[in-house]
Amino acid sequence: MNKIPLLFLLCVAMTLTACSKDEAEVTSKPVVQPAEQAAPAVPAAPVAVEKVKQVAKQVTEKVEQVKATLNSGQAIYTKVCMSCHKTGILGAPKVGDKAAWAALIAGGEKKLVENAIKGTGRMPAKGGVSSLSDEEVAAAVDYMIEQSR
Numbered sequence: 001m002n003k004i005p006l007l008f009l010l011c012v013a014m015t016l017t018a019c020s021k022d023e024a025e026v027t028s029k030p031v032v033q034p035a036e037q038a039a040p041a042v043p044a045a046p047v048a049v050e051k052v053k054q055v056a057k058q059v060t061e062k063v064e065q066v067k068a069t070l071n072s073g074q075a076i077y078t079k080v081c082m083s084c085h086k087t088g089i090l091g092a093p094k095v096g097d098k099a100a101w102a103a104l105i106a107g108g109e110k111k112l113v114e115n116a117i118k119g120t121g122r123m124p125a126k127g128g129v130s131s132l133s134d135e136e137v138a139a140a141v142d143y144m145i146e147q148s149r
């Protein structure tokens with residue numbers, strides 16, 4: 001009596017092992033696929049997976065935004081604004097000229113950003129690059145102010 005269930009269990013165990021091996025081979029392909037493609041294959045928790053993916057995406061986007069803003073001030077200044085603001089062409093306030101910038105900053109940093117976006121005097125709107133967003137121009141102004149305090 002005792003040996004039958006044992007044998008039976010052994011058989012079941014072997015079948016299961018064989019089975020899971022087969023499965024492992026079959027599923028080994030989707031496993032190496034990117035997470036987005038593999039995720040829908042998990043039927044037990046598709047909603048949770050979607051939610052996690054959404055949150056992960058939002059976090060990634062936020063991080064990218066912050067990173068972009070941190071880098072873009074200097075990057076945009078170098079690409080767009082430096083051509084005039086390094087040497088003071090056309091009477092542009094030179095970056096690093098503390099006296100000139102102190103006077104400008106005294107008028108309010110918001111006003112400076114506004115003027116940089118809309119243009120003022122011989123300063124072209126957005127430095128002549130209309131594809132820049134307002135935020136990017138603001139970041140460049142912030143960078144210029146930081147370098148000129």
Ligand code: HEC
Pocket residue numbers: 076077080081082083084085089090091092093104111112113115116120121122123124126127128137140141
């Ligand atoms: C074609 C040359 C040129 C480029 C490019 C340029 N500027 Fe200017 N900028 C000027 C000149 C000239 C002035 C002085 C304007 C005036 O008061 O007549 C000025 C003034 C400014 C001021 C002071 C505004 C004020 O309220 O007096 C800021 C801030 C500024 N620029 C930011 C920027 C930023 C940011 C960029 C790049 C996105 C940029 N500029 C690109 C020529 C330039």
